[in-house]
Amino acid sequence: MPSPVALILYWTQQNKNSLTALVGALETCECFDRLAIYRCTDEQKVLAALAAAAGRNQQAVICMSFFTSRVPAISGFVKKIRAVAGGDCLLVAGGPHPTGDPHGRLEMGFDIVVCGEGEKTFTELMQRLCAGYGYHDLN
Numbered sequence: 001m002p003s004p005v006a007l008i009l010y011w012t013q014q015n016k017n018s019l020t021a022l023v024g025a026l027e028t029c030e031c032f033d034r035l036a037i038y039r040c041t042d043e044q045k046v047l048a049a050l051a052a053a054a055g056r057n058q059q060a061v062i063c064m065s066f067f068t069s070r071v072p073a074i075s076g077f078v079k080k081i082r083a084v085a086g087g088d089c090l091l092v093a094g095g096p097h098p099t100g101d102p103h104g105r106l107e108m109g110f111d112i113v114v115c116g117e118g119e120k121t122f123t124e125l126m127q128r129l130c131a132g133y134g135y136h137d138l139n
Contacts, residue, residue, distance in 0.1 A: 003034040005129045006053035008062045010046050010077075011039045015065040018095055018118075022063070025119035031130035043077055050085055059129060060085070063122075064110075065095035078109040090135070092125070094118045111135075 007026075009019050026032050036058060038049035046062060053060040062081065066074050078091060094114040098105045102113040112135060114121050125135055 003031055003036060003130050004058055004132065005031075005126070006036040006038065006049065006056070006058040006060050007126065008038045008040060008046055008049045008053070008060055010043075010062065010064045011041050012066075012070075014067060014070065015095060018065040019063065021119060022094075022122050025123050026126055029123055029127050029130070031127060035126070035130065043080065046077075046081070047084060050081070050089060054085075054088065060089040061092060061126070061129060062089055063092045063094065066093070066097055067095065068097045068100075071097060075108050082109055090129075092122075094122070 009023070011019055023037070026035070029035075036053070036056070038045070038052070040046040040049055050060050050062070064074060081089065081091065090112065091110045092112045092114060093105045093108075093110040098110070098113045099115045102115055105113045112125070128135060
């Protein structure tokens with residue numbers, strides 16, 4: 001049975017190591033083999049994956065890991081995603097800048113900010129979402 005969740009990774013040269021670690025950690029999840037994972041190297045591919053997830057009636061989880069130098073570009077991209085999907089996707093931020101300013105990234109439009117090493121938290125999040133639960137009670 002396919003997963004109800006589509007994981008969309010905004011994969012850049014700067015964050016590929018971080019996202020590789022997250023995907024590696026996800027391999028321990030029982031839902032991993034059913035999970036739809038999109039590795040998107042540009043904004044248009046992220047938006048296409050978002051549309052594909054909607055067409056399959058999957059909850060889209062879009063993950064971005066970024067440095068401070070990328071904040072203006074990421075902020076603009078988050079606005080585009082929200083204009084297209086509204087609240088019908090879950091935006092997850094991680095990496096050096098979100099760890100240092102989690103509240104600012106929530107104000108930017110992200111739903112979740114993972115601080116520090118995110119493998120454990122991210123794996124828990126994906127397991128909960130794949131099982132049909134929310135994320136509001138995660139620590």
